[in-house]
Amino acid sequence: MMKAVEVRGTQASPEVTLNPAVPKPSPKKAEILVKVHAAAVTRDELTWEELWRRPLRIPGHDISGEIAALGPDYQGDLRVGDEVYSMIHAFRGLGQAEYVIVESSEVARKPRLLNHAQASAMPIPLLTAWEAIFERAQVQKGWKVLVTGANGAVGVILVQMASRLAGAEVVAVSSPQHHETLKQLGASQVVDYNTPNWEDTIKDVDVVIDTVGDPILTKTWKTVKSHGHIITVGPPPAAWEYGKGRPDELDEFPNVKWLFFIVVPKSEILEKAAQLIDNGTIKPIAIELFSPDKASQAHKSASIRNRKGKVVIEFVPEKN
Numbered sequence: 001m002m003k004a005v006e007v008r009g010t011q012a013s014p015e016v017t018l019n020p021a022v023p024k025p026s027p028k029k030a031e032i033l034v035k036v037h038a039a040a041v042t043r044d045e046l047t048w049e050e051l052w053r054r055p056l057r058i059p060g061h062d063i064s065g066e067i068a069a070l071g072p073d074y075q076g077d078l079r080v081g082d083e084v085y086s087m088i089h090a091f092r093g094l095g096q097a098e099y100v101i102v103e104s105s106e107v108a109r110k111p112r113l114l115n116h117a118q119a120s121a122m123p124i125p126l127l128t129a130w131e132a133i134f135e136r137a138q139v140q141k142g143w144k145v146l147v148t149g150a151n152g153a154v155g156v157i158l159v160q161m162a163s164r165l166a167g168a169e170v171v172a173v174s175s176p177q178h179h180e181t182l183k184q185l186g187a188s189q190v191v192d193y194n195t196p197n198w199e200d201t202i203k204d205v206d207v208v209i210d211t212v213g214d215p216i217l218t219k220t221w222k223t224v225k226s227h228g229h230i231i232t233v234g235p236p237p238a239a240w241e242y243g244k245g246r247p248d249e250l251d252e253f254p255n256v257k258w259l260f261f262i263v264v265p266k267s268e269i270l271e272k273a274a275q276l277i278d279n280g281t282i283k284p285i286a287i288e289l290f291s292p293d294k295a296s297q298a299h300k301s302a303s304i305r306n307r308k309g310k311v312v313i314e315f316v317p318e319k320n
């Protein structure tokens with residue numbers, strides 16, 4: 001048996017507890033069993049539909065730990081004892097537990113420079129930023145990219161990847177206390193979302209990458225050039241859900257392309273990103289640590305604005 005965070009109650013009123021006796025999984029076919037050292041909590045993850053479709057609701061998609069066992073059909077190059085980090089697919093989760101099963105397409109060796117707690121905060125932000133910049137928007141050198149929620153977990157990686165890897169001019173929207181850090185991470189322009197009509201001061205944006213949703217998302221339409229893109233991963237307004245209508249703003253800005261997407265795990269991107277972290281190109285995300293018996297507080301903290309960092313539940317405390 002193992003300890004796992006469990007969500008009870010209802011979707012409207014979730015209750016987070018620590019279940020001390022959940023059956024420990026064992027890897028079948030080509031599955032990989034990871035002993036979880038740390039699991040991060042993503043803002044809003046308790047609202048994700050997929051969690052509520054599962055009979056045993058263990059949340060958690062971002063983890064770091066060591067390989068405990070390999071399924072009988074596993075043929076990759078990972079070995080028992082290897083230190084890995086992983087994004088577990090949105091449909092499965094189950095990461096906030098002492099052990100979890102991952103697929104080989106979801107896992108890579110963790111960045112050597114980071115401890116497990118730091119590494120566990122990285123997979124979803126890294127994969128989301130990569131997919132938005134390189135696969136969805138295909139950002140080109142010199143493009144102007146506006147990032148909302150720029151000081152958030154996904155935002156700080158977007159700012160770094162767009163400026164340092166894609167060579168874009170980045171406009172970062174955040175509260176003012178983060179402006180200096182965001183400039184150091186590569187932003188060319190910083191904008192305070194508390195300033196009335198801030199959107200009127202920005203023009204000719206090629207791509208907006210939004211991590212907030214409304215009310216910020218709506219304002220960004222004014223900043224985009226004709227035929228530019230708006231890409232959002234934030235909690236989407238109803239009209240943006242896949243296949244269910246169109247944004248009202250298209251009436252005024254008919255040529256702007258718009259997209260909401262849900263990130264999928266890719267081990268090859270995690271591998272590449274680990275190298276970018278180890279060679280200093282991408283700086284880690286600030287974290288806030290909680291022990292498993294404080295899981296309820298950890299989830300409450302993850303939904304609070306102006307946090308110190310991404311919330312991480314540590315199952316195996318670091319030795320130092």
Ligand SMILES: NC(=O)c1ccc[n+]([C@@H]2O[C@H](COP(=O)([O-])OP(=O)(O)OC[C@H]3O[C@@H](n4cnc5c(N)ncnc54)[C@H](OP(=O)(O)O)[C@@H]3O)[C@@H](O)[C@H]2O)c1
Pocket residue numbers: 042043044045124125128148149150151152153154155174175193211212214215216232233234235261262263302305306307310
């Ligand atoms: N679709 C996908 O595949 C996908 C992937 C990753 C994340 N997400 C979602 O994307 C969102 C961001 O994730 P995250 O991990 O980056 O969260 P996070 O670390 O909590 O960051 C959230 C950011 O949004 C800003 N923000 C929140 N409300 C705001 C408002 N009303 N006005 C202006 N700024 C506001 C926060 O700024 P302050 O600090 O100033 O409050 C912060 O910068 C979450 O909802 C998450 O579930 C979706």
